[in-house]
Amino acid sequence: MKAIVYRGRGTPSWEDVPDPEINDDADAIVRVDATTICGTDLHILDGDVPSVHPGRIIGHEAVGTVEEIGSSVRTIAEGDRVLVSCISSCGMCQPCREGHFGQCRGGGGWLLGHNRDGTQAEFARIPFADTSTYQLPAAVSDEEALMLADVVPTGYEVGVLKSRVQPGEVVAVVGSGPVGLAAIMGARLFSPSHIVAIDPADRRLEAAKHFGADVTVNDAAANPLEVVRSLTDGRGADVVIEAVGRPETFEMAVRLTRPGARVANVGVHGKPAAFHLEDQWTRDLTVTTGLVDTYSTPLLLRLLAGRQIDTRKFVTHRFGLDEFPDAYDVFTRAGDSGALKVVLSR
Amino acid sequence: MKAIVYRGRGTPSWEDVPDPEINDDADAIVRVDATTICGTDLHILDGDVPSVHPGRIIGHEAVGTVEEIGSSVRTIAEGDRVLVSCISSCGMCQPCREGHFGQCRGGGGWLLGHNRDGTQAEFARIPFADTSTYQLPAAVSDEEALMLADVVPTGYEVGVLKSRVQPGEVVAVVGSGPVGLAAIMGARLFSPSHIVAIDPADRRLEAAKHFGADVTVNDAAANPLEVVRSLTDGRGADVVIEAVGRPETFEMAVRLTRPGARVANVGVHGKPAAFHLEDQWTRDLTVTTGLVDTYSTPLLLRLLAGRQIDTRKFVTHRFGLDEFPDAYDVFTRAGDSGALKVVLSR
Amino acid sequence: MKAIVYRGRGTPSWEDVPDPEINDDADAIVRVDATTICGTDLHILDGDVPSVHPGRIIGHEAVGTVEEIGSSVRTIAEGDRVLVSCISSCGMCQPCREGHFGQCRGGGGWLLGHNRDGTQAEFARIPFADTSTYQLPAAVSDEEALMLADVVPTGYEVGVLKSRVQPGEVVAVVGSGPVGLAAIMGARLFSPSHIVAIDPADRRLEAAKHFGADVTVNDAAANPLEVVRSLTDGRGADVVIEAVGRPETFEMAVRLTRPGARVANVGVHGKPAAFHLEDQWTRDLTVTTGLVDTYSTPLLLRLLAGRQIDTRKFVTHRFGLDEFPDAYDVFTRAGDSGALKVVLSR
């Protein structure tokens, strides 16, 4: 089959590789019907993720059709249409038994396109298939479901649920990339009074409005703290969701709070941030970090089937599976191309 | 009357001042029967708290007898024995209505010995007396109750309750000063498997054992991370309570965690700490800060009356009210003197 | 002044009575600009509430203008436009300090039109005025705010918040009277997948649709259990809110649940219900009861000012204050008249 293979720092390689085979009785082989590219994949191609070794097929998001199952797989069968989640979970270890699938200690976690071959390929082997895939309702299209492989549950679980958004609150979301937009979409379900999107790119702020932000701030041009204070009698936001991953955006997130606020970090960070405890020690803050567990996936599928969320608006570009180089080009130039998520379909 | 007056950076001044008088119909005048010195008072005398101006009577902890009440005070009466809390709360603003008395927006908060005259005096005027004092049960001595003016609720609310200690968990407490000891005592109520006290002074670690720590680590001599890992199959603590207030102790606190842990900062910080998000962004941490609200004071009085906690062990030195200079001397030299809390009684 | 006075079982008496006066330094005198009638008032007039004695001015809901304040009142002033809440709270007792104002032990609770003269009058004396009234934002009309005196916080706190409605859940609301409608309106803020309104009156089910129910069941004609099961793969509702107050409606509420569901009773009951523990003991149910605390009033005012909720649709009939007999007539014949809430304005 053909697959995107990491060959060291540089452009992705679209090459012929052997078809995957069942290695373990809990595996399934899935024919990839649709996949997408994550910002993390770009980090891998930049050589920034040393745990990914050359030769690895990358990609951790897919919708597909079950081709074959291992002997112990019981909840999916050949021919089933499934969502392949970015998190594989053994289902048996203590964290999995508590719903913390992202912290799996039984061999799961982020495996696909990381320390096992991934989904940017014609076929993929999915470990722990029973507890790492989700059957798709007929009412949900491949493309809609694909957004639930990573970006939507990440924004919802790590951003919205950890920060406990409540009706009438003011929520600031720092960063309007795909995960920030997912957080905005998810926060809207709890009826906050305002969702303030903050980003230096006007194009992304436009997108933020479509996802549910009612106030936008270009922080290259205006001071987000002043905007947030003007909405809150000078007090600050009830919730801030950091969806960028840089020291300065985390520090901004903390500054935007009212006493008693919750700050949920969703951004992928490469450097330490300063935590200004000299200002914050008395302010009753709660700061959270987290990796997605995907425990919310069944709920999100239900919201999708019931048209309570619309994930199609993430998809800005569509390609055939054999057009991977073009897809990577568009996604890498997101600033110019306006790409949010690109979908590659069979 | 005589009082300890801040006269600018330097030693405290024990001098004659006018008796306090009712200024507001919600005030009470309390005769101070017992008071104590807080680490914050030393910061004030060092000139580190610029919001305290020269001429201010310091002190924010007392047990006393009501001498006189303002016309609108209804829950206490002349002659009542009361605990004077470090937090004054108006009881009417939104934070007070939600139990966040420490964040009072109606004129309360930390007032005594800060922006109003305090309790290190023969008499003190207590604002918002109905919602800032607590009647003492007969079964509770002045000295026992006095520890509930600040240090015990601070350790319990900001350390133990915010970090949600559960039975069977491993709790690390960084710092074994009075607030760290209060956190240890409070954590014990939830039956953790281990409480690990960490401090560079052996004398304080000895105290930690008396307050309920079953493991102690002198971090000048041993690596707390190794000790915590040895108790937790290499994973890290479920809960870490920071009770020092320095960048390096906060950073240690974060390092000691398992994925999914809670870190409660109780320490008073003067500088930013590094938050190593590059390591922590995936680890499902919850980090909290907070000022005591004293909402737990009625519960703590009940625990005291029922002998479920013993606060007498905080008291290492006792003085008369007129021996303030000696008391300050002993407390300032806590390293040598082994002082935890010093009590000054009428 | 003129007022509605309870003179024993029978029709309400609209008569001349002395103007109220400040009795306590925490009182305020409020000129009633708008008031309304509650189902409870009808119970009083039927002689079913023996704690209400003849001679009492009834009514516990109002919007008005402050005429005079007691000497200790600090948060409202003469001329202020305020909401008078059905719950008066002392603000000082333990339940009040914990936000349980409805359980006030300091002399508050449901006082107005119960054991103190109420609001169906030209003027009313409001005890504990600082903690029992709410200043109105200019953006909120009298009529809109009036719905927040009782019915809206009751449905929201006792129905929606106690049952912890979550996005994607199926919520059944038994009874589409004013409180059931308030529960429907409040539940919608949490984005459930379905809100099923159940009532034997088609007219009320029509109203339920306007408040946010997407499924309605006339339980005189159809089996609500079948409808709920058809929406939930045969499992039952995640949340059921009982807003009637009869044994059979409570028992229906319990039957409608899935395992793990929450049942919030809001209805006012006069008789015991059967709790079928022989069926329910294994089913992980949570059943709650409660009196409104009105802790949500500031939030609800904010939602109203921000147009996130619309309370005008409760108001089906409007009268002048001097038309009380007509208003009672219309409200008593709600079945015929279609009355939800009737507003009487100065």
Place this chain on the structure above:
Amino acid sequence: MKAIVYRGRGTPSWEDVPDPEINDDADAIVRVDATTICGTDLHILDGDVPSVHPGRIIGHEAVGTVEEIGSSVRTIAEGDRVLVSCISSCGMCQPCREGHFGQCRGGGGWLLGHNRDGTQAEFARIPFADTSTYQLPAAVSDEEALMLADVVPTGYEVGVLKSRVQPGEVVAVVGSGPVGLAAIMGARLFSPSHIVAIDPADRRLEAAKHFGADVTVNDAAANPLEVVRSLTDGRGADVVIEAVGRPETFEMAVRLTRPGARVANVGVHGKPAAFHLEDQWTRDLTVTTGLVDTYSTPLLLRLLAGRQIDTRKFVTHRFGLDEFPDAYDVFTRAGDSGALKVVLSR
């Protein structure tokens, strides 16, 4: 092998049956080293559990040694010492993924000795072995661990955790049979001020004291409500745990509460109880029911290994596996024999 077989209403039959065999790749065969009898087994023998058909080997609690595992079992191996839990869980369905193992929809739930052959035998086949057994630490004896098969997690999860016992609270436990005693033992971990045990048998009240009750009431002789009120300034208990399962004990449980209390039903009920909503509708009660999930089993094993709980005191009688008839006799006559739990060991 020999096993206890249900042959219809009457005495248990200790007879020769075929050895169990692996039927499914997720099964394990466990040699029973110790087992015990549950009150539910007596109900089965009385013919009260129609879902148990004649021919069924009963028993749902065991500690044993793994003899053989199915091909997909990965977390236990031949020779491992394991606890066999009363709840079998598939680990894959939605309730299992959320930790609600007792509500398993994938074929699990209460299977052993119910609709599959059970543990009162020399060997037992354990379905879903990976997610239904727990490896035993060396520090824990068979007998100690055996109490964790059902009674201890039932009291802890359904009684203590659902009722959210907090330090300083007053907890009443209605019924001092094994599950009531387990609730007492578990409640003690949260440092309540008082645990009031209520039972009509003095012998059981004696046991209650050993498990942690500090107040006991023989409700055949005294009025529990008066006792509870005397401990609570007339208000009632913060938490009541019902561990009997009769209408009158449930109704007593509700009566014992203060406003705002939690009532956790653990008792197995055969008849409806009256829920006096006419008294309780305003009282902010939370009433819960539940089947054990055994999610707390790993924690309880840790508490046992750390000597934080002592389960040996449940064991009043010990027998060999071949003395089943005697064991049943003693357990059936618990009133006379004082039996709490009887252990049968190989």
